[in-house]
Amino acid sequence: MKKIRKIEEIFFRSMALMSSILIIFALGLIIFSIIKKGFPALSWEMVSQTPKGGFYFGKEGGILNAIVGSLFLATGATFLALIIGLPVALYINVYLIKRVKLVNSIRFLLDVLWGVPSIVYGAFGFAVMIYFGLKTSLLAGIVVVTLFIIPIMVRAMDESLKLVPRGLLESASSLGATKTEIAFRVFLRQSFPALITATLLSFGRAIGDAAAVMFTAGFTDSIPQSLGQQSATLPLSIFFQLSSPIEEVKNRAYAAALVLTVIILIISILSRFLTKRFKKNIIKF
Template sequence: MKKTEENIFKFLMILSTIIISSTLFLLLYTIFSRGVGSLSWDMISKIPEGGFYIGKGGGILNAIIGSVYITFGSTLWGLLVSIPIVIYINVYAKKNSLLANITRLSYDILFGIPSIVYGAFGFAIMVYMGLKTSLLAGIITVTLMIIPILVRAIDEVVRVVPEDMSNSVYSLGGTRYETAKILLRQSIPGIITAILLSFGRAIGDAACVLFTAGFTDSIPTSLNQPAATLPLSIFFQLSSPIQEVQNRAYAAAVILTTIVLIISIAAKIASKNLSKNKI
């Protein structure tokens, strides 16, 4: 009986792996097969010319730069907010205290809120503060969206660090601040993974920046100017009835996928190297 159960679960695991791997392969095949042929240096190195979205010349450099600005800006701000929160609920607050549990529950709820709601919330803040669609508004809204991801991911990593390590620091006369530094150092690989998750969510989201960052054919030179993003560029091109423009949308998807792939590989290498140097 146990052998039968083991075989059944083994089969289900293999089947799940095949389904997930096949889905990923089909997704990548669809994007690259339709998009690679439309890729060109002009598309990567130029901003849209007049009529770009109806088949004219130009490229999507504005969307690439805008996505990079928003993603890196929001990820940096998210880390500056998330790490102190995680340190507090794991080091300074009492273990399993009401405050720590409420904080984790709150971020669990925020984690599941759709991005379009964050976009609407960001838009409401913009109206209240008298802001217009801009790079700054996009960064703020995306930051609000990825903070729950960063907090919960980093929190789970810090919590699995052996409690004996914290007790050892305290027994040697260490302060809570010194304990927090040790915990964070031990959690670096997990923190990098959390950054990667938030980066992927930030760079691939369209609904969150639709109301806040706006869209422009120019590259923003200040935080008060609107900024284009790759997801919105893809959306606008796919909405075109012109086949050539639709193919360029898949080419933009190839660029977006490649950026995420490069970041994933770099984060994996960094995580592996840093894990070897942990104290």
């Protein structure tokens, strides 16, 4: 009996350890596969030129249109989401702090909203655009992606704002600060590192999204000059090139996938680094 228990213990213990290692291994495998396939096809031409004639048949050109398009789109959407999301997160945590039930239902709703797949946002955006007779454009893409990342941003910010000690709010209040001042001068500053992380997280979501922009931002071989023009995006560029039967074009899709992966990894490292750096501005208790 004792022996069986011991064997069981060892067996499950090693299974549990294996599972953790398996997850780490899976991430390693994904990154390794992308680098292995993408690196040989990567060239300066790829990241510095827009598609030339016959690009999709394996001729010259690069994916600069998609890289710049994605950066425009993600920056625009993150900016808009920040303008809307930050005040909302602050409002929940400063103005509504006494209405616990209401705040909890708002959090609940945002959590649910977080789970809505991006293609639903895309289809909704598309339906609205048809209704108003609008064409696909960079602006439409930005608006839909903004809607998509707002819940992510608000909830991520909210998670850190709710950790700000109540005493800080009370002491600021007792010194005569208005709620606006408490929100933007005290709370904003106190959670600054986490707010940056939340913003970068949303940026990463925005740049990696394909399903919502597919319907709304369109696709073009040139770099968009205005908000009204269509815009290419990296995920879609990868997707389209990969569905080509031509080997050359496929290889470039792998290279584009490597570019996108590197961007995402940079964002992830940057957010870790910045969090550490800005931590010193926080009042400690």
